[in-house]
Every structure is written in C-alpha cells, then in structure tokens.
Amino acid sequence: MTPFSLLSSSLLHPTPNSPRPLPPPPPPPPLSVCKLGFYRSLLESASCSKCPPHSVARQPGATACSCEDGFYKIDSDPPNMACTRPPSPPRNAISNVNETSVFLEWSAPTEAGGRKDVRYNILCQRVLPEGRGSEECGANVRFLPRGLGLSNTSVMVADLQSHTNYSFLLEAVNGVSELAKDHAKQYVSLNVTTNQAAPSPVSVIRKGHTEKSSIALSWAEPDRPNGIILEYEIKYFEKEQDSSYTIIKSKETEMVVDGLKPSSVYIFQVRARTSAGYGAFSRRFEFQTSPYLTATSERAQASIIAVAITLALVLLAVVAGFLLSGRRCGYSKAKQDPEEEKMHFHNGHIKFPGVRTYIDPLTYEDPNQAVHEFTQEIDVSFISIERIIGAGEFGEVCSGPLRLPGKREIQVAIKTLKAGYTEQQRRDFLWEASIMGQFNHPNIIRLEGVVTKSKPVMIITEYMENGSLDTFLKKNDSQFTVIQLVGMLRGIASGMRYLSDMGYVHRDLAARNILVNSNLVSKVSDFGLSRVLEDDPEAAYTTRGGKIPIRWTAPEAIAYRKFTSASDVWSYGVVMWEVMSYGERPYWEMSNQDVIKAIEESYRLPGPMDCPEALYHLMMDCWQRDRSSRPKFDEIVCLLDKLIRNPSSLKKLVNSSHRVSNLLVEHANVQGDCSAGSQTVGEWLDSIKMGRYTELFMGGGTLRRVGVNLAGHQKKIITSIQEMRVHMNSTSSTVNM
Incomplete structure (x- = not known):
C-alpha cells in the first residue's frame, strides 16, 4: 500500500488507542437587551439590574444609570449605589x-x-x-x-x-x-x-545697657493688647533658683532692674495687664550682669563717693546743730524716713505706683468721700424706671433705660433706697457701690453710677436679663450642654481671679449672687454683705451686717473667721456643685449644724448626676481642709480652659443618671467616683456613719416611705432622718450624733 493509502485508512478506521477530536463549543446565547429602568454593568454581572434609587436608565441597553436632577455620584461610588445630594444645614x-x-x-x-x-x-x-x-x-x-x-x-x-x-x-x-x-x-x-480679654503675651524682651548690678530691659507692646495696657509686671530670678523670684511693675515698656549680683545669669519674664486682668507671662529670657565695673560705672562710683563725703560733712554740721539746739530747746522734730518719701499716701492708704488694689470704703473717715471717689454721679433725669423686677433689703429693684448724653441708650438695673431711711442706712446702701466702682472686668457686675443728689437714692448697674444663676438654672433644668455649663463656671472663676488679684475677698460667693445676661455670661455680684445672708437661726456665726452662709463657707472661716481668697475657692467649689446640679440646694434639708459636723468629719458633697469626673475632681480640690492645698483661681481658670478646648475630657462621668450615689462621700477615700453602687439601707447608713439608726429606720416604716431603691431619693432619706430625730426627741430618746 502506498503511504497515502495507509494515511487514509488510519483516518477512516482509527485504532482504539487514538484520541477522538472534540466537538466545537456551542455559540453563546445572545445577550438580552436591558429594558428601561434597568442596566447591565459589564464589571458586575451579565444580568440586568434595576437602577439604584434616584437614578434612571433613559434608553434600552444601558450600561449605567444617570442620576436624577438634584442628585449626584462621584467616581468612587459603585454603580449599584444610590445617587445622593448635599446635606441640609446643621x-x-x-x-x-x-x-x-x-x-x-x-x-x-x-x-x-x-x-x-x-x-x-x-x-x-x-x-x-x-x-x-x-x-x-x-x-x-x-x-x-x-x-x-x-x-x-x-x-x-x-x-x-x-x-x-x-x-x-x-x-x-x-x-x-x-x-x-x-x-x-x-x-x-x-x-x-466677644468680651474684654487679657492681653496676649509679650513676645520679645531686649537687653540694653548692662552694669555690674543692673540690666536695662525693653519690650514691645503685646501683639493683641485687647484694650488699654495699664501696666507691665516684670518677674525675675537668678538662674536655677526659680523658687525665689522678685516682681516689679512698670507703666512703660522699659525698665532698669537693679540690685543684681555681678557676673550672674538672671531669668526675666514680662506680662501686661488691662482692666480685664493680667495676660500670660512671656517666655523666659536669660541675661547676664557684667563681671566688672565699666568706665561709666567707675565715674558714677567716684561721683557717689564725692557725694557721700559731702553728705558726711553736712551730717556732721546737722549733728552739731542738733546738739546746740537741744541745749536750748530740749526738743527736735524727727526726720522723715527717706523710704517713706517713695510711697504715695492717699487718704491714709499707702499706694505704690502702678499697683491697683482694693480699698475698703470703711477705712475712710467720711464714707461719702469713698462714694464720691469710686462712683459716678448720674443726673436722675437720664434715668427712666419702667418696671419693678424685685425687692431688696433697702428698697425696690427696678429696670429701665439709661440715656447718657453722647452715648447710646442701655437697659440698666436700678436699686432704690426706700423713704424714711436713716443716715446709717444710706451709708450701708452706698457702701456696695463704693466697692463695685473699683472693679472693671467682664465677669464682674458693672456699676454705671449712683444718684445721691436727689431722692430716691439709687445705685445703677448693668441689666442682667436672666437674673440670678441659681434661679435661672432651676428654670432651665437639663437644657444646657456640659460645655455651656463649664463656660459659665469659667466666667465666674475669671471674675474671682480678678478680685483675688485686686486683694478683695468676696465672702459670699454663691450661685444666688451670680447674675446671667442674655449671652449666658456669668458675672459676680453682691459685694455689700449688708443683708441677712441666712434666715436660719442656726447660722449663729455672724459678721458685720449679716450671718455667715454656712453651706458655702470654708471651715476655717466658720471656726476662726479667717476669710481669704482660699476660702473664696472653697465657696467656688460649692458654686460648681450648684451649677452642675442645676440649682440644687447644697446639703439639701440638712441643718447648718449638721453640715458643719459633716464637714469636720471629712465628708463632702457627692458628684451631681451626669457630672464630668474632671469637674468633680476640681470640686474636691476646692474643698481641701488645708487651705494652702486648694487651687488658686488662676489655676482654676487654666484648667477650665483646657477642658473647654478638649471636650472629650468631659465625657467620663462621675455619677451617671442610672447609678446610685451616696448622700455624702468621705474626702479621703474619693477616687473620682462617688457612686455607692447597689447598697442595702444598712450599708448606706453605715457609709455615712449613721449605722445606729438602721433598726429604727427599718422598723419604723420609714423604709416603705423612701422605697427600696435608693437612686434619686437622697432628699427623701434626709427628710426621713430628720423625722426620726423629731420622733426620738419627742419620746425623750437620747442619741449622740
């Protein structure tokens, strides 16, 4: 057979082991055309998908859907995502x-x-x-x-x-x-x-002429003075010895600092003050004194020696004259101390140049002189009384417009002195104005002036639309954010820092004496202490013109009448508690004597419901028994500023609404959480050192009135304890608290 015939035979009659050829694959079915409202994405699937919301396929066979009018997509949105639009306003x-x-x-x-x-x-x-x-x-x-x-x-x-x-x-x-x-x-x-603010820090301090014991300094006004610069404060100390420093003041932007050690390095800082208070100190600048006398200082020293010799000769002549005159008269007027000549005397008060301090009007021999000096007389024709907004010890409190020539009309509050007053009552009434007129700060109530030359006698202050802070908070319970409450507290602390810097001790800092305007700005008021502060007869600790407000007063002020800025800080801690509890009465219905005893036993108010832990820690710091351990007002302002700038630091709560809290907490054991957790009545009474009442409390039916769950029943429990006391007294039971 020929090769060709063999090949043909093998193709026509394959052997059992030879592979058979595969049939060709069937052709794919034709893709259906997507109808209107559907699309086929070649990247997703071969089937048609319905257009996502707010989009439409306007023709058959679409590979994507287009957005409706007013709706949009960005390139990164997947095809099956709905079309979207811009949001509504916040x-x-x-x-x-x-x-x-x-x-x-x-x-x-x-x-x-x-x-x-x-x-x-x-x-x-x-x-x-x-x-x-x-x-x-x-x-x-x-x-x-x-x-x-x-x-x-x-x-x-x-x-x-x-x-x-x-x-x-x-x-x-x-x-x-x-x-x-x-x-x-x-x-x-x-x-x-915006309000008035303290100036920004001084940016640069320059060194001028340097001597063996002195350095000349100069600086530029702060970039943001935020008002008229009243003075500068220069702080300096020897390097590595910052625990001992000296502060001097200047009304100019330059000063020669003397009394320094030769060849020594000193640190200098400068800060400015406006009527709103001091700004922050500048950064530290290092300057060194000269190690030797310069030619100028040598000439100065020679001049000093010459002057000293001359003075010595004069002194010898004076002594000789004194001895001679003493023989004749037996008396000579004492020579004035030259240091006294450097001081400025004002109505018996020593005033240092550039230092503004509070002057008590009571130190004036004639109180009317203090009124004249610290207040502005307003003609009664410029004032219109429109309505009565309250009543005070001396008369009615009204409101109305004040129209001073050349100034815009403003709404003011008007305190009036009722008819038939005595001269002493008139002095007491105007005493507060003499105090208020010395202050100028955005968080201190502003005195507009007084009316003393006609009747009725009036004190005119700025009008605070929202009234006293405690009443305002009660009316708006739970209506403010934590940041708004902290903002109110910051304003109060800023005002108290200003008063502390002025050397003024308020003595009656409480939410009832804080006024609030329409912008929620809190301002410290009530500087007179001329009214009865506590109607409770148990408040037996009296000061001039009134009784000490026990619930707001530091222990040392109650026991020893030691009122300082540190005792004002204690009161500020109570104000913080009032604000965070929306105007609750501190210590609720406890008597003043029980409050004094509880504080002496180291108990403190619990954290209010939903109070940030950071704020409660600050309250506890304000209630330190040792007044030197309490924070200063400038430290309080600094801390509150940090909390406002970092709101997340206020999210951790000391006592959230769903938890149970003790009536009082022991200061030494506070770990930032005053919650007692789940407690029996006996455990709760033991925790406040009243365990001896457990049997009477359980057996007398009081428990049924209060309820098994202690949460939210603090005031009821206190009332029940008071009822037990009355019951025990009526049955001649003797219980030592």
Missing part, C-alpha cells in the same frame, strides 16, 4: 463666648443626603462698625482643631478681637457637595460679641 447651633474665644456646638443635619461622609465647614466673618458690612476673619484667628472638613460637631475659635461682633456660618457638606453647582449652599448663622 441643627441646634449654639455659641459660648469666653473672652476672645468662642466655642461653637451643633447637631447633625436632619438630612444627610444619603451619604455617611458628612463634614462641616465654618466661615468666620468680622462685622464692621457703623453698618459697613463684614469681612472675613484674618489669618490670626485659630480654629481648634480646624475650620474646614470637621468630622465632629464642635469647634473652638480663638484669638478673636475683644469687644467685636462676629458672624459664624456653619455649613454641612458631603462627597457630592462640590458637584452641586446649582445647589445653593445652606448655612446656619451665629452672631456673637
């Missing part, structure tokens, strides 16, 4: 002004636009005076943490100008906001007015 925006800083807080928008990437932008505009519009805030304004692309719902705006109107526009944006060119931006607007 809600419930509030502001809290703190001198030249503003804390802004808001809630998420009602409509997020269908996206989860909502962010917030803040636009700051400064309102120009005289209706000239507004301009964007400068680069000096700081946003903490930032002003654009915020994920959280709060921001601190710092370094604003004092006494300036600002407008803040809050905008919510998401991933498609930039695509919505025809979508009008929706803002929520907040208008605020």
